[in-house]
Amino acid sequence: MNRQRRNSEAEHRALYKRTSISRKPEELMKRRMAIDEALRKKHREQLITAKRFRNLTRREEYESAGEEEPELEKTSEHDDEISPYYRLTPGQVQALANDLRSSDASTRIEAAQYIGKFVLEPAEALIKYITEEDCILALTQMISGPNLEEQIEAAQTISNIAAGPYELWKKSTLAVPYLISLLDSDNMNLREIAAGALGNMAAEDLGDMNDEDDKIRAMIRNNGAIKPLTRMLDTNDVRLIQSACFALANLARGEEKELEEFLNVGLIDKLANHLSDDNDTITEICWTISYLTAGSEKCRQQVMNKGLAAPLVSVLVSLSEQGSLVLPVLRTLGNLCGSDDNLKVLADQPGLLSTVIKLVNSEERIIKKEALWVLSNITSTDNRYIIEQVEELHAIDSLSELLTRGAFDIRKGAAYCIMNIANHGPEHLDQLCHKRLLPSFLDLLRSQEAEMIRLALGYIELLLTQSAKGKEAIDAVPECMEALAAVTPAPDQELFVFANRLVDQYFGESPDMQD
8 A cells, every 4th residue: 555645735835944944143153154164174175084974865765665656856967976864855845935025024034044054954945036037136136125124134045055066156256245245334244254255265266167256256246345354353352353265365365466456455464363252263363364375475475574573483383283374374384485585584483394294294184185295395595504404303214215105296295305305416416315215216217297397307317417426326226227218208398308307318328418
């Protein structure tokens, strides 16, 4: 006997309201924080584990009961891939849409709350409603109204939409002017949510696909977001500061001319005022400084001229045992170390070099990789005294271990550092254990990656031209000549010629090679 099923059309409203949502301010804030944490947790799980937990699709549930799925409950292939909890049908989404247009404020607020919840894993019908119908218009009308609770819920829902997939993110940006208008609100909760929403919009990274993300960041900046976001740093409210920094950091993805306004509003000074706050706030502050210093020489100079070298190194030392919290200050210092003048000041700060080398040996791969990049900027200096300090801290032992035993990307980072040190002259080159390192450089030579091939050929060239025992080291690794002979015109004809010249040099057929 087939089981009785309730009419799908009659129950769709009850389904989307299956979990009650309190409207008490304290509980609303806890809910928003829980949603943010749920998003972060989901992203972490996607990165950390390859496990896929599969639930029965709606169609499979009916098939297992020997029934045919009703037309009103049929889902798309897209919906089969999301959690059953979030699979809203077109009828259920239509009920949400109707409620969002209701003349009753409490009904509109509740609908906005549910859209903000279900957009975490949006069903196809919900995506279509947001992108093709009047969802964003209805939400912006709520923002423009006089009801504070409506403004808060609408802004939070738009923030969640902006954190979604490309088509949702793009549609959410229609709300930019409305969100910017909230940044000067008397309500701190509303200002925080608006800053977070703008930060989500500015965080989109389309890579080389197109420049839409850059245009959106420019649009947000040009609509006047930088000044009110910077003013938010004048408070002592932790969440407000963190939200402002999140938005400012993402808006600071740009080149020199695009970052001038950040300097003109005195942002560096305001950021510096919070470098002694709690660790989470310091992390957000450093992310902002890292983006500013990545894109602007003027920003780098202002950071140094404002005397931030000592506090930034102090932050590095204090966060070095705090896992990934150290990444933004590490990135910031790496940007600053690209200049010899800046590096000289930074290297004089107690703990910079020793902490970077300690982080090179971190158990966490992302920290190890970032520290290697910073160390490569440090070792590219012309200042031999700094190189000697690096050597005294036993960096060569650590780098040699990583080059011989690390994952490929780690080996690449270690190879750059070793080559930078070796290029400072025979006295530094001869401190290396070539018998151990040469086979690892030959692995890079066989990698088919042009930059790695160039690096390996440079190392062999140093052995042949700068080291008294270089040829002896090459003789001890018989496959060296074979590896050189195997270099082909692809991926780079110049590297092919370079490899052949090294073979000639080894056999004494090209004595003028150095010229």
